[in-house]
Every structure is written in C-alpha cells, then in structure tokens.
Amino acid sequence: MIYPDHFERKIGFAEVRTLLKGRCMSTLGTEWVDNHVQFSSNFDEVSEALSQAKEFGDFMQAEEEVYEENFYDVRQSLMRIRPERTYLEELDLFDLKRSLQTVVSIVQFLRTTTAEEEAHAADDTVASAATTEGDTAADNLDERAAHAKYPALYRMTEGVGCFPQIIRRIDTVLNKYGKMKDTATPELLSIRHNIEVTTRSISHSLRSIITQAQADGYIDRDVSPTLRDGRLVIPVAPALKRKIKGIIHDESATGKTVFIEPAAVVDANNRIRELKAAERREIIRILQILSGEIRPHINAILGSMQFLAHIDYLRALAIFSEQFQAVVPQLQRGPRIDWVQARHPLLQQSLERHGKQMIPLDITLRERGRILLISGPNAGGKSVCLKTVGLLQYMLQCGMPVPARENSIVGIFDDIFIDIGDEQSLENDLSTYSSHLLNMKTMMRRCSSRSLLLIDEFGSGTEPQIGGAMAEAILQKFVERGACGIITTHYQNLKHFAETCTTVINGAMLYDRAKMQPLFVLQIGNPGSSFAVEIARNIGIPEEVIRYASDLVGKDYVMSDKYLQDIVRDKLYWENKRRNIHEREKKLEQTIARYENELSHLSTEKKEVLRTAREEAERLIQDSNAMIESTIRTIKESQAEKERTREARRELHSFREEMKTRDQQAADDAIARKMEQIRRRQERKKEKRPQQPAALGNLVQALSGGKTGNTAPAAPATPQKPQVGSYVRIKGQNTVGRIQSMQGKTARVLFGVMVTTVPLSRLETTTKPVEKTSISKVSTFISKETRDAVYEKKLRFRPEIDLRGMHGDEALTAVHYFIDDAILLEQHTVRILHGTGTGALRTMIRQYLSTVGGVKSYRDEHVQLGGAGITIVELA
Incomplete structure (x- = not known):
C-alpha cells in the first residue's frame, strides 16, 4: 500500500486509535492497538477481523457472565523469572492467576459450543501450547468452527494455552486477597x-x-x-x-x-524479629518453588497473554462500536463504495458535545461512476465528505466496524492515496502547488484500478486557467488507469469534463439560498455552484464591487451559474415531491391491504353463518319430515278411506313446501342479522367506551325475574364516632391505624410502628384491615453491576478505621458508616483506632456499639498491639 505517512493524522485515524486505547483495560490492549490494528488489502484478513469484532460484540451482550474482566500485563514479571532462583512476588502471582482465569473462562466457553469440544473440555485438559498444523488440520479447524456459536472467536482460540493446573497451584498458597496462606x-x-x-x-x-x-x-x-x-x-x-x-x-x-x-x-521482641525473618525466608522459598513450576511454561503463557491482549482490544472495540453505532457492512472483494448514512465518528462526537445533530452522508462509487467530482460552496462539507470516506474505508480495512447502515456495500482497495490540506514545505522549498503536483505525480505513477484517490481542492494553488487545464489532464490520466476516487473542486472545466466522461460523475453539496447556509447534503448527478456572488453579497461586500466582478467574468458565466443553482433547487424540490408521493403510496397500499384483510375476514364469517343457517334449516326439515311420516302412519293405522288418505298426503306435501320456504326465509333472516351484528361490532371497535345495548338490560331484567341489573347501591352505614380501640384513617388517605388514647379534640393513633397525634376532625372510622395469612415467596435479583460494586468494595475495604483527631460527632458518623460497610461485606472482626486520651471518645463509641444489632461484642486490643487505644469489634 502506498500513501503519505501523515495519512492517519489527516483523516483522523490517529484520534480513533487514542479513543480505542482509552477503552482498553490494560497495556496488553493498548499495545495490540498500536501493533496489530493496521491497514490490510487482503480480503480474507479483513473479513476475519470484522467477524471477530462483530461476534465479540454479540458475545459481550449475550454472555456477560462468562468471565470476569481481569486483564493484567504480567509479561515483564514472567521475563524476570527466566533465571533460576528468581521468583514472582505475591501480587504478580495473584495477577497471573486472575489473567489466566480470564483466558480459561473464555477459551473453554468458546470451545465447548459444540458437542465434540464439550467432551474435550470435560477432563479440564485444554491444550497448553500452540502446535503446527498442516492443511488437513486447518480444514478440521474450519469444520469445527462452522458448528460453533461464534466461529471467528473459535478460530482465535486455536493454539491458545490454558493452565488450570497453575491456577489451582496458586490457589493452594494464596488466599482470595492475594496474600500467602498460613497453610x-x-x-x-x-x-x-x-x-x-x-x-x-x-x-x-x-x-x-x-x-x-x-x-x-x-x-x-x-x-x-x-x-x-x-x-x-x-x-x-x-x-x-x-x-x-x-x-x-x-x-x-x-x-x-x-x-x-x-x-x-x-528477648521476646528479639524472638519476634527472628520469627518474622524466618517467615519472610519461608515465603520466598515457597515463591521460588512455585516460580520454578511456572518457568517451563513461560513461552506458552506469553502466547496466552497475546490472546488476552486481543480480547482486551475486541472488548474496547465493542464499546467503541456501541458508542458510535458502528456496524459491519456487506463486504465484497472488488473495489466498491456504497456508504449509506455514513458518519465521521470524531465529527459526530464533537457535534454531540455541543448539542448539535450530525447529518449522515450517502456516497456511491460504482463501475459507471468510479470517480466522484464534488463541487459546491466553501464550508459546505466537501472536505468532511472526503475525510469521512477516507476514515471509514481505512477503519474497515483495519478490521473495525464503521458508523454507517448495515445495508452499506463496501469493497477492498489495494491502495489509498490522499491529498488534503496545505502541504507547503519550508525545509524542502516547496510551494503548496509544488507539493500538490508531487502528490499527483506519485498517484499517476502508482495508482491502479484497485486504488482509491482522495483529493481536496483539485488543481488549486496556482493560476486558475492553467491550473484547471492541468487538473483536467491529470484527471484524464486517472480515468485511463481505471482508479476510483473522490475529488473536490471549483473548476468549471472539470465539471464539464465529468458530463462527457462515462466514468466520472458530478456531485454537489447542497446550499440553502433562502437561508444562505449549507445543508451538508451530498447530491450525486449534478454539479454544484460555488455561490460566490450570493455569499459575497450576504457577507456585505459592496454591490459595486460585486457588479464589477460580474462584468469581468461576463454575463453568460453569471447566468450559467444561476441556471445551475436553479436546476439544483428544482431537482431538490422534485426529489422531495417524489419522496412524499412514495410515502403516501406506501401508506395507501398499507390501508388497502388492511381493508382487504378485513373484507376477507368478513367473507369467511359470512360463509360460516350461511353454513350454520343451512344446517339448522336441514335439521328443521328433517324434524318436519319425521312429523309428516308419523301422521301418515297414524292415518294408515286408522284404516281411513283412500280418498281421505290422498287428501291428507296433499296437505302434508303442501306443509312440507311451506316449511322449506319458511326455513329458507329464516336462514336469510339469520344471515342478515349476523351481518348486521358484524357491522355493529366494527363500529363499536372504533369507539373508546362502547355502551351496553338497551336490549341487554331488558334481557338481564327478564332473566333475574324482574329485578333490574343496575340495583341501587346499599345506603352507606352511618359513620361511628372515633373511640379508643377504633380503626381509623386520615381523610383522603388509605393507611389504617388504631386509636391508642384520646385527649380533648386529639387522638394518638398507631400507624404500623409509628404513633402520631391527629385532630379528631381529620379522622374517619373504618373496618379492621384484612391480614394476609399467605406467605409470599419473595425473589430478589441483584444485577451484575451491583455485585461487581460490592466485590470491588470488599477488595478495597480495610477492617480498620483511624478516628484520632476527630470531634465526637464526626467520629460517630465515621463509625456508623464503617460498621454498616463491615456488616454489609460480612466482616467478622474490625478495629477502631481512637487513642487513649481522656477516654471520652472511647466511651462514646462503645455506647454507640451497644445499640447496633449486628455487633456481637467489643473489647480492648491486645496490649502489645495498642491496648485500650484500639477497640476490637466482633460482628455477628
């Protein structure tokens, strides 16, 4: 890749590095950012890095309980114990253990996401060193990773050493606070x-x-x-x-x-000195033995520290991505840019700090528009657009998510060339234009169809006529080389060139002529105006100066610039019209779809009603036929005359036809009634409070034997006069209390455990509250943040407080908070250092301790360790 050394500084990636390093937990992560976050043109490397970033972001949200965030850089300590008889101090051992625990937790979780790997993790023997694998082993790795929940992170664990046996060995000699155990x-x-x-x-x-x-x-x-x-x-x-x-x-x-x-x-004090020295020698001997057990694994542990550094970086990157809503866009191998709602993260941060809103950009470079030529007024956002493309593309090819929409489609470039800002060099005796031409020379010689060019103020810095001609010639060379790029300019000849060239397309940063301020919106397809006359007039340049300048360039130039502005304005107007029409059509289609759905539902209900009605009619006809057959059977049994029998049959036939007609009419009536009910139901749905039909009240009255459904409420009982033992409540409130005593126009009322004197005029009698006999099971949930805070507080808590020099009230307040913390953190013994003095402070503190429920006992400290000047408190 070929680009100037100041590239990262020009586009702002140096500040992005700083933001990333500020979110790392240790020097492991910051060094990873400096050494491994580098530009890559390899599609597979970039794709893998982006997959790792995306998966770790999902991993942090879904699996936050998997591991504790212990990232300690113990590499220097490990390097110091390479010589024999050297040893790690207790704190270094404690940091090593916690770091290895983090590695073990993450690696074992990622490796046990498949059933096959769970079997390997069950015996707690994770590989302790990286091994060299051939093509077959690599294929097996990809096959196993394909079945994992986080494939990219799974591949990261390949060859990472985990040392559960070292963790267990350290636990045998160090307690949970990192101090040497007595045992x-x-x-x-x-x-x-x-x-x-x-x-x-x-x-x-x-x-x-x-x-x-x-x-x-x-x-x-x-x-x-x-x-x-x-x-x-x-x-x-x-x-x-x-x-x-x-x-x-x-x-x-x-x-x-x-x-x-x-x-x-x-002699006894001398003995203590000797024993303390013996204790230190024994501790050193233990540390030497333990360091000797660790020494053979130093190289593998250093490899695990590299994995931990990578995890620290991914964690910082996930936090960065969440802050700036960064995503992983769609990636393709060929060079392409199609950013949707792209945002420059540093500009976004700055605007949010000042309470302003960022306007995202939509930028597209494709086969028929490989070079985008952006024109428009100064301070209109051209350079911001250029830097946004450069920074986001660079971030992407460094393996970082970018602040844009997920439907963005981006390719991979082999080179990124940049020419932004004034590159005048006093040391090399180069003018701004000379420096610009040197950059153009490098670009023309080395750019290819897989290069991205970012050029600001193309051709500026010299006489406009020859500068524009030179810029057009250079642009033609870029077109011949097939390069992609974004170029900003004010030259009219370049705008005309873009109209005639198929691979160069015009773009404009829009400007509000009415408010005379930029809109910071990029519009691709038409060139933009510099609005020189309007801006000059708005600033207050004398009108005769503006008129003189217009005469110099000619009326045609001024009018063409005006026509260009009108075209841009009209296009923006019709674009808004088109967007509004599209939104209305979308809403109309949704409304039509909803009505069609309701109509389909009504049709289904209608068919169901018809089917039910026909079944009912068929049943009635069958009942009628049964009655008719019974009548005929009766006639036969009565031995009637044949003529009379025929007449009866004719009557029965007429009755049958009449019943069919009547049943059909009844079915039609039922259908009509059902449709009317459906219509009324649809109307009632539109009302907020549907009223009960009057017929329903009559039906309730009929069913209840003439009693109306809305019976008058029972007359309220006459309020009783409050007396001792009565249950009362304050008017307008719900809490019920009981009167303990009365004196004149006031009463002492017990509300729960609090006795309050209340005027009788504010009390009203009520019934005894119902006591709940069922015991509800209360479940509590403590968030991870709370548990982490308590754990951190427990690590920092010192079971001793020094009150010397404090006043009485100040000391009591400090003891109050100290004892509360000790009880909360389940401490068994604490020390209060108050000194001897007159003994008043000691007496006051012990009187307070006698009132604390969590205090089991208290006593003087051992005379050798402070005696009466220190109080030892035993907590329950």
Missing part, C-alpha cells in the same frame, strides 16, 4: 503460630509491667504500649525513665516523652 506449608504454619504465641506472651508481660507502674505512679492511667521500630515500648515521662528498667528506643518531638522497651520483653 501454604507446614513450616510457615508453625512459624506464624510461634509468632502469635510469642506476641501473646509479650502482651501479657507488658500488661503486668504497666499495671505495676501505674500502681507505683510512674505512668498515667491512660498510658498504653506503642510501636517504635517494630518493637512494643511504653511511653514514660523523662523524669521517671530510671524507674522502669529497659532500653530507651526513642523520644517524642517535644522531648516530654521517652519510649522504653522493658528489659523483661527484650
């Missing part, structure tokens, strides 16, 4: 147990020493041990420092306090 090794457990025992003995000794010293009057009653250089000491006045045997470690800044380590605990 990591028996030696560590023994060391920490000894530290705890020794600490208790020191605390017991110090408590005895302080009690004795307080009894002897050497130290104050509120004195508690403090920590200096990792050793527990007692604050003593300088005058009394000889009274307590021990080592002076420090003194206060004012010199009024010295800190003495009693001799009785010196």
Whole structure:
C-alpha cells in the first residue's frame, strides 16, 4: 500500500486509535492497538477481523457472565523469572492467576459450543501450547468452527494455552486477597503460630509491667504500649525513665516523652524479629518453588497473554462500536463504495458535545461512476465528505466496524492515496502547488484500478486557467488507469469534463439560498455552484464591487451559474415531491391491504353463518319430515278411506313446501342479522367506551325475574364516632391505624410502628384491615453491576478505621458508616483506632456499639498491639 505517512493524522485515524486505547483495560490492549490494528488489502484478513469484532460484540451482550474482566500485563514479571532462583512476588502471582482465569473462562466457553469440544473440555485438559498444523488440520479447524456459536472467536482460540493446573497451584498458597496462606506449608504454619504465641506472651508481660507502674505512679492511667521500630515500648515521662528498667528506643518531638522497651520483653521482641525473618525466608522459598513450576511454561503463557491482549482490544472495540453505532457492512472483494448514512465518528462526537445533530452522508462509487467530482460552496462539507470516506474505508480495512447502515456495500482497495490540506514545505522549498503536483505525480505513477484517490481542492494553488487545464489532464490520466476516487473542486472545466466522461460523475453539496447556509447534503448527478456572488453579497461586500466582478467574468458565466443553482433547487424540490408521493403510496397500499384483510375476514364469517343457517334449516326439515311420516302412519293405522288418505298426503306435501320456504326465509333472516351484528361490532371497535345495548338490560331484567341489573347501591352505614380501640384513617388517605388514647379534640393513633397525634376532625372510622395469612415467596435479583460494586468494595475495604483527631460527632458518623460497610461485606472482626486520651471518645463509641444489632461484642486490643487505644469489634 502506498500513501503519505501523515495519512492517519489527516483523516483522523490517529484520534480513533487514542479513543480505542482509552477503552482498553490494560497495556496488553493498548499495545495490540498500536501493533496489530493496521491497514490490510487482503480480503480474507479483513473479513476475519470484522467477524471477530462483530461476534465479540454479540458475545459481550449475550454472555456477560462468562468471565470476569481481569486483564493484567504480567509479561515483564514472567521475563524476570527466566533465571533460576528468581521468583514472582505475591501480587504478580495473584495477577497471573486472575489473567489466566480470564483466558480459561473464555477459551473453554468458546470451545465447548459444540458437542465434540464439550467432551474435550470435560477432563479440564485444554491444550497448553500452540502446535503446527498442516492443511488437513486447518480444514478440521474450519469444520469445527462452522458448528460453533461464534466461529471467528473459535478460530482465535486455536493454539491458545490454558493452565488450570497453575491456577489451582496458586490457589493452594494464596488466599482470595492475594496474600500467602498460613497453610501454604507446614513450616510457615508453625512459624506464624510461634509468632502469635510469642506476641501473646509479650502482651501479657507488658500488661503486668504497666499495671505495676501505674500502681507505683510512674505512668498515667491512660498510658498504653506503642510501636517504635517494630518493637512494643511504653511511653514514660523523662523524669521517671530510671524507674522502669529497659532500653530507651526513642523520644517524642517535644522531648516530654521517652519510649522504653522493658528489659523483661527484650528477648521476646528479639524472638519476634527472628520469627518474622524466618517467615519472610519461608515465603520466598515457597515463591521460588512455585516460580520454578511456572518457568517451563513461560513461552506458552506469553502466547496466552497475546490472546488476552486481543480480547482486551475486541472488548474496547465493542464499546467503541456501541458508542458510535458502528456496524459491519456487506463486504465484497472488488473495489466498491456504497456508504449509506455514513458518519465521521470524531465529527459526530464533537457535534454531540455541543448539542448539535450530525447529518449522515450517502456516497456511491460504482463501475459507471468510479470517480466522484464534488463541487459546491466553501464550508459546505466537501472536505468532511472526503475525510469521512477516507476514515471509514481505512477503519474497515483495519478490521473495525464503521458508523454507517448495515445495508452499506463496501469493497477492498489495494491502495489509498490522499491529498488534503496545505502541504507547503519550508525545509524542502516547496510551494503548496509544488507539493500538490508531487502528490499527483506519485498517484499517476502508482495508482491502479484497485486504488482509491482522495483529493481536496483539485488543481488549486496556482493560476486558475492553467491550473484547471492541468487538473483536467491529470484527471484524464486517472480515468485511463481505471482508479476510483473522490475529488473536490471549483473548476468549471472539470465539471464539464465529468458530463462527457462515462466514468466520472458530478456531485454537489447542497446550499440553502433562502437561508444562505449549507445543508451538508451530498447530491450525486449534478454539479454544484460555488455561490460566490450570493455569499459575497450576504457577507456585505459592496454591490459595486460585486457588479464589477460580474462584468469581468461576463454575463453568460453569471447566468450559467444561476441556471445551475436553479436546476439544483428544482431537482431538490422534485426529489422531495417524489419522496412524499412514495410515502403516501406506501401508506395507501398499507390501508388497502388492511381493508382487504378485513373484507376477507368478513367473507369467511359470512360463509360460516350461511353454513350454520343451512344446517339448522336441514335439521328443521328433517324434524318436519319425521312429523309428516308419523301422521301418515297414524292415518294408515286408522284404516281411513283412500280418498281421505290422498287428501291428507296433499296437505302434508303442501306443509312440507311451506316449511322449506319458511326455513329458507329464516336462514336469510339469520344471515342478515349476523351481518348486521358484524357491522355493529366494527363500529363499536372504533369507539373508546362502547355502551351496553338497551336490549341487554331488558334481557338481564327478564332473566333475574324482574329485578333490574343496575340495583341501587346499599345506603352507606352511618359513620361511628372515633373511640379508643377504633380503626381509623386520615381523610383522603388509605393507611389504617388504631386509636391508642384520646385527649380533648386529639387522638394518638398507631400507624404500623409509628404513633402520631391527629385532630379528631381529620379522622374517619373504618373496618379492621384484612391480614394476609399467605406467605409470599419473595425473589430478589441483584444485577451484575451491583455485585461487581460490592466485590470491588470488599477488595478495597480495610477492617480498620483511624478516628484520632476527630470531634465526637464526626467520629460517630465515621463509625456508623464503617460498621454498616463491615456488616454489609460480612466482616467478622474490625478495629477502631481512637487513642487513649481522656477516654471520652472511647466511651462514646462503645455506647454507640451497644445499640447496633449486628455487633456481637467489643473489647480492648491486645496490649502489645495498642491496648485500650484500639477497640476490637466482633460482628455477628
């Protein structure tokens, strides 16, 4: 591909890179954006990258619970442990474990989307290194991916190493907060147990020493041990420092306090130091062993980190696409541009920030219009159109969704050439026009039928007549090479050239002559006017200057420009007319289709009514025939005369014909009644509140034995006078309470658990509320965002609060929120550091803790760790 080095900056892709990197979770993703988001002219590569982006966007929306977004760059830490006896620190191990968990979750989910892969994932043995495969293996991969829910993402997992055994091994030594477990090794457990025992003995000794010293009057009653250089000491006045045997470690800044380590605990404190050093050595030994187990897999883990970087980039790209409504358009191999509702993302962001609306563009380049020549007024949107095409095409061939409609059809270009803006170079002694001609030289020499040219202000920068002629000659060369392109210009000769050339088509950025402002709408088919005279007149250029300029160019030129404006205006008018007519025809077709559907429904109902009526008539005739046959049988049995029998038969025949006629009439009447009912039903559907027919009321009255259906409501019961124990409610409200006591014209009413004094004039008596005996099962749902917030808060929560220096009310408020958070996060023990002082703050805090239901107990901290200056709170 050949294009200037400043291409990305000119079209704004450098800013798009910055936006993408700002949405990445780690340096893994930002480095992927810098190193792998590159222009490609390979159709298969671009198609695969777009499929990955689209599928991951769907994956994020549909499978948000699959994995936690832990993206940590541990590559430098892994590289540091390549030499023997080096080790990963606890935090590095914790980050490695969480990153590998993310890889395992994603890879196993994508690989288990087919039944065949579920069997492989069941034994928890996902491949730990990439392998080289031949053509057969690649075919098998494509075949397996075809059955996956996300085929492109499935192909991404090929050769990615997952290390569940390393995750499990790290879990055996680190807790859920990333700290070394006591049970990591028996030696560590023994060391920490000894530290705890020794600490208790020191605390017991110090408590005895302080009690004795307080009894002897050497130290104050509120004195508690403090920590200096990792050793527990007692604050003593300088005058009394000889009274307590021990080592002076420090003194206060004012010199009024010295800190003495009693001799009785010196050996124990030394023992604590030794045990702490042994603990650190054991932790390092554990980390060295664990790092040695990880060391053989470093290269494969680094490959997994590349997969994680790709996922981080796809996640950022999905967020970017959602923000700018970017989609994956229809892709074809040959060079083609058919953008529908295309938007420049940076311009869209800027306009939205200022509360303005973006006007999208429809841009088409096809076989019979491979080069689009756009003309129109300055500041009318020509350059924006050019940059929009350049940026969207570049984004697409970098494998990114673009802000346009999904029905856009776009091809792949081998090269994109650009010439936008002033390229004057003082260092190389090049003028604007010289730089422009150098770019044209490069384009003419290297462009092909698979190249896209983006040229702004074609031919400008020199004398118009020769500049226009040179531009026309260069354009002819582009046509001969079969290149595609979008070119903006003001030259009339180029507009005439486009009218005579089959592969170049005119386009115009529309301008509202009435409001004298651009419309930012691209219209393909006709050239545009520069509106030089109108813009000059609108700005306020003197009329004699405008008239003089018009005389210079000639009346024909001015009139031709005016005629061109009229043509554009008329075309826009008729386009709007055509669009309105098309919309009305569409609505008319919908209305006709609806009526035809209703007519078909009515015809079906009519046939059903006719069928029912005929069946009823047939049944009546059959009943009549039965009666007739019974009559004939009776006549025969009566042994009547033959003449009388014939006469009876004639009468019966007449009766039969009469019954048929009557049944047919009844059927016709039934059909007519049914059709009338259907018509009335259609009319009632149009009414908002259909009224009950009067006949229905008569029918209800008849069925109820003469009682009307709308009986008068029962007379309301006479309101009772409120008294103690009555159930009442405030007038105009629904909450029911019970009167507990009355005094004069007021009453104390219990509403739920709250007692309120209410004037009797505002109360009205009511019945006792019905108690619901059924126990409803309440189901709760906690969103992922809430759970993530609680989890994040739990990770950041410190089970200790420092209140020293706070006032009483401020401290109580802080303790209130601290205890609430601790209960919410299911902490069992927390520490409140309030200091000793006069003891007022400690007393106030403990009085408050006595009122909190979630507090099981509280006590002083171990004397070695703070004593009475710290309150240990046990939570239920």
